[in-house]
Amino acid sequence: MSGAHAAADPYRIGHYGGSHQYTAEHAGGGLVSKRIITGYGFWIFLLSDIIMFSAFFAAYAVLVNATADGPSGRDLFDLGNVALETAFLLLSSFTCGIASIGAQRRRRGWFYIAMTVTFLFGLGFVLLEAREFASMNAAGYGPSRSAFLSAFFTLVGCHGLHVSAGLLWLLTMMAQVFAKGFRADILRRILCFSLFWHALDIIWVGLFTVVYLMGAGQ
Amino acid sequence: MSYTGEGPELHDTAPGEEEHEGVGGYVIGLGLATLLTAVSFFVAGTTLVWQPSIPVALVVLAIAQMGVHLVFFLHITTGPDNTNNVMALAFGVLIVLLVLGGSLWIMARMNANMAPMPPTMHMPR
Numbered sequence: 001m002s003g004a005h006a007a008a009d010p011y012r013i014g015h016y017g018g019s020h021q022y023t024a025e026h027a028g029g030g031l032v033s034k035r036i037i038t039g040y041g042f043w044i045f046l047l048s049d050i051i052m053f054s055a056f057f058a059a060y061a062v063l064v065n066a067t068a069d070g071p072s073g074r075d076l077f078d079l080g081n082v083a084l085e086t087a088f089l090l091l092s093s094f095t096c097g098i099a100s101i102g103a104q105r106r107r108r109g110w111f112y113i114a115m116t117v118t119f120l121f122g123l124g125f126v127l128l129e130a131r132e133f134a135s136m137n138a139a140g141y142g143p144s145r146s147a148f149l150s151a152f153f154t155l156v157g158c159h160g161l162h163v164s165a166g167l168l169w170l171l172t173m174m175a176q177v178f179a180k181g182f183r184a185d186i187l188r189r190i191l192c193f194s195l196f197w198h199a200l201d202i203i204w205v206g207l208f209t210v211v212y213l214m215g216a217g218q
Numbered sequence: 219m220s221y222t223g224e225g226p227e228l229h230d231t232a233p234g235e236e237e238h239e240g241v242g243g244y245v246i247g248l249g250l251a252t253l254l255t256a257v258s259f260f261v262a263g264t265t266l267v268w269q270p271s272i273p274v275a276l277v278v279l280a281i282a283q284m285g286v287h288l289v290f291f292l293h294i295t296t297g298p299d300n301t302n303n304v305m306a307l308a309f310g311v312l313i314v315l316l317v318l319g320g321s322l323w324i325m326a327r328m329n330a331n332m333a334p335m336p337p338t339m340h341m342p343r
Contacts, residue, residue, distance in 0.1 A: 035232055036231065036232040038232070039232025039233050040232060040233065040302060040303065040306075042233075043232075043233040043303055043306055043307075044306055047306055047307065047309070047310035048310075050310055050314065051310060051313050051314060051317065054313070054314040054317045054318055055317055057318060058317050058318050058320075058321035058322065059321070061318070061321070061322055062321055062322065062325045079259065079262070079263070083259055086255055087255075090248065090251055090252065090255065091248075093287070093291055094244055094247070094248045094291075097244040097247075097291055098241060098244060101240070101241060101244075191232060195233055195292060198287060198291040198292050199292070201287060201291070202284050202287045202288070202292075205255075205280050205283045205284055205287065206280055206284070208258075209258060209276050209277065209279070209280035210280075213258060213259065213261075213262035213276050214262075214273055214276060216262065217262045217263065217272060217273075
């Protein structure tokens, strides 16, 4: 009877008090694996991180025209460089997914190779961004030049810091698999890492659209 | 009838997790994301279309690509085993829209309501 009830109500909206038998079990944690709870908690963190980025996006959008007679995005942005960065991050997101499949299938070689490729693409992204920042600084267009550039360096730099932290996390995961193997807790951490890495790519989609493509095309 | 814990209707999925994990989903996601990115970069530089439509097109393409990433890379789907993840996502999207829309709206209105200032009277830096 509880099965029929659940089939008619896949979202289990009406189940509080309706079939207390498994509601109690569910609430007691008997049916939900630790992996799902960990992933869900990390998903909540990622959403809060995205909300933080939305505040930086809002600040950038408000300040984008406050150039204080300095250069605007059209003068500064090199779309070829941005296209290369985008390709690196997208490919690293793909290979990260391949690595997580390898981890779930307990294939060490597959996991190490895919994670190494992910690391190299991510490192290439960070280096390209660092080179862009350095050349802008050298030309006198650092974050203190105008409110537009302050907002630009804050938004893009914050994403770059996230990617850099992700690279360190990636190396940690490889070391942990090397030292401890594919234990359940290590697999949970790999799940969280891959979520983090994919979420960074989602933020980059918003970033290259709003900052670079719209900025250069004004 | 006692519940055994094996019915599909009680199965939750962690974000990022797929039932039958395979490379195929990631390949499809990579292809779609590459396509959308390429179109974005093409549209940004083109003179073929009416210019004021370009930012709108870019925003639509970006949202589509975020959807592709969510479905094919993070495996956030609309299936019944994903309800919690989708609910959290919906709340996140709500807050993002409030922060972005509210900031832009309020600041644009403030700019419009400012008295015009001569260039020498800019705000002190």
